[in-house]
Amino acid sequence: MSFIGDMVTVAAVSAGAFFFLAGTVGLLRFPDTLTRLHALTKADNLGLGLVVLGLLPQTESLRDGAKLVSIWLLGLLAGATVSQLIARTARQNETAG
């Protein structure tokens, strides 16, 4: 059981790290704010979610797992709000400038 848990952890965390890498490459290479936000939200939602999924087999109790999932949900909430606010400001600057 713990071997399967470790395999899941390695696979999921590696996938999450790949999404973080993709998000960072997108942040550095995309031309403008809106596309960069698009790249960052991939890192936020998918990458963090996969990392949390990978850490779940390593927790010792259901409560620790629930805490990890709530961290992911809070990260989603904050990321979504901030992305919307930045995007709206970028659009306003675009139409004004």
Add this chain to the structure above:
Amino acid sequence: MSIATVFEIVLAAVVMGLGIWTIAVRETYSATVGFVAYGLLVALIWVRLDAVDVALTEAAIGGGLGGVLLLGAAARLRDADAMAAEAPGRAMRASAAALSILTATALAGAVLLLPDPAPTLAPAAVANAWATSLANPVTNVLMAFRAMDTMLEKVVLLLAIIGVWSLASDAAWGGRPGPRHEADPYGVLVFLARLLPPIGIVVGIYLLWTGANHPGGAFQGGAILASMWLLAIMAGLTDTPPVSSRWLRLILIAGPALFLAVGLGGLWFGAAFLAYPAAQAKPLILGIEVAMILTIAATLGLLLAGVPERSSRR
């Protein structure tokens, strides 16, 4: 060289790179962002150093609240960026570089020459933990063994907020700090400011409560409560209170006053200033921490709100 050491070396290198970029970059706004990222990575270093309480404090206060403070200032100073003073000349930069290299080398030498059976107070802290019956040794040190430092630190926070308030202009004396924020009442920011503070308040109080036996404490919880208050202010859901209001000032002095009262009680009824009788140590410490978290939350929030700018009479 294990995987963990490789990770730590990479982490230290990234942190150093961020530090160099923060100092060297041309625009002030970029330096601010770099510093916030630096603060959050330093919190990771604290976790690797096995000091989780400090990591929480660094992430919440150094990275989070400090980041908001610096970003706000950088935004307001962005227009003034163009009229920056002239950069210092080559001789000044060379001597500053020499001084910095000398200091860094001396410190690095001190680090490499640290004594090998390292002196430590951890056994003393563990041996005396019976006096408070709390399981978190850092909370023991903060609230019992070196409680004088913590009490004086509350006074320092009070002095800082008095300093900030005293900068108000005559017309705004005793008024409300900062501008009146307004946001679209159906927008995302207001939604977040309605959704997050209940969760944040629970997390903050949980951090205070669990600080007795696990990493946490009044400072970390107070920082989270302050940030929830600031979120509500920034979304326009509530306004900053006028700094002359009595209840606000009572909250600000509640922490140090209760601490001082317990300390004098220890002098009157017990062995020394701030001595807790062993039976009542835990309730006394928790009581002081409750007053402390309110004061810390109010003080940190007001330090971020800034100098009073609007007259309270309007």
Add this chain to the structure above:
Amino acid sequence: MSGVTVFGLAAAAAVGLGLYGLITNPQPLRKIIAFNLLGSGVFLLFGVVGRRGAAAGIGNDPVPQALVITGVVVAFSATALAIALLLRLLQTAGSTTLSSGAPPGAGSDPSGG
């Protein structure tokens, strides 16, 4: 070279960097940021000393940890006071230069303070 020593060397480098930025950067906000960098390097040195003092079942000596927690909060409040001073200087003088060559009262201060 253990991880803890690497962190100690990084802390020493942070102190040096912060000192350099504090002296050479002409803008006050950059000086404040460099000062905070210097402070975080000092705190990390405390942390390294504490980590080497791990004993009696705790991973890090609690006394330096408590000192650093106090230090982080005090450094934040000092930064807040410094930034309040800086913004007030911007409001009254119109610029944030620290050199004495700027004409006094160059900026507008509508609240008359």
